[in-house]
Amino acid sequence: MLPTLANAFALMALCVAIHAAGLTAAFRWFGHVARPAPGFWRPTGLLIAIAAWVILVHLIEITAWGLFYTWKECMPDLQSALYFSAVTYTTTGYGDLVLPKEWRLVGGVEALTGILMCGWSAGYFFAVVSRMYQTQSKRSGD
Numbered sequence: 001m002l003p004t005l006a007n008a009f010a011l012m013a014l015c016v017a018i019h020a021a022g023l024t025a026a027f028r029w030f031g032h033v034a035r036p037a038p039g040f041w042r043p044t045g046l047l048i049a050i051a052a053w054v055i056l057v058h059l060i061e062i063t064a065w066g067l068f069y070t071w072k073e074c075m076p077d078l079q080s081a082l083y084f085s086a087v088t089y090t091t092t093g094y095g096d097l098v099l100p101k102e103w104r105l106v107g108g109v110e111a112l113t114g115i116l117m118c119g120w121s122a123g124y125f126f127a128v129v130s131r132m133y134q135t136q137s138k139r140s141g142d
Contacts, residue, residue, distance in 0.1 A: 004102065008109035011068055015061040015113050022057035023124050026050060030128060043132055050128055054121045061117060062089045065110050074103045089114035 030050070066075075066082035075081035075097065084097045088110045099107045 001105070004105055005109075007068070007072075008106040011065055011106075012109055012113045014064055015117055018061050018064070019057060019117050019120060022053070022060070023120070026053050026124070030131075046132075047125075047128070050125065054124065058089070058114075058117065058121070061113075062086050065089060068106075069099070069103075072103065074099050074106075085110065090118075091115060 030046075062085045063082065065088070066078065066085035069075045069081035069085060070078045075084055080097055084099075084107075086092075087094050087097075088107050091111050091114060093111070098104070
């Protein structure tokens with residue numbers, strides 16, 4: 001059980017590192033390139049770009065888990081492993097695919113990791129929107 005948990009925690013750490021790198025890149029991009037302008041379309045376009053970037057970061061993390069499941073032969077093929085990982089990471093949990101008994105704890109750690117990473121992303125998105133409103137408020141003198 002301890003080696004299984006060690007694998008799960010290594011994957012969790014990898015996800016945190018990927019997420020930190022992805023959100024750091026987004027912060028740098030947002031700070032240097034994207035000064036929100038008044039209006040609807042430019043800020044909305046910026047939010048769409050950020051959402052797409054954050055989803056890409058999540059997909060990279062899901063892929064890391066899926067590759068692990070394929071490597072350890074927990075799933076019949078890569079497509080099944082990626083599907084299982086996406087359903088688990090997002091805590092959708094259809095239950096149509098399950099890990100072998102000895103690996104089921106890893107699935108739980110993936111779900112917890114997904115919750116944390118999605119919460120982190122939501123916090124980042126909130127920070128961006130708050131900054132956009134602060135910038136617009138300063139421009140309008142409110």
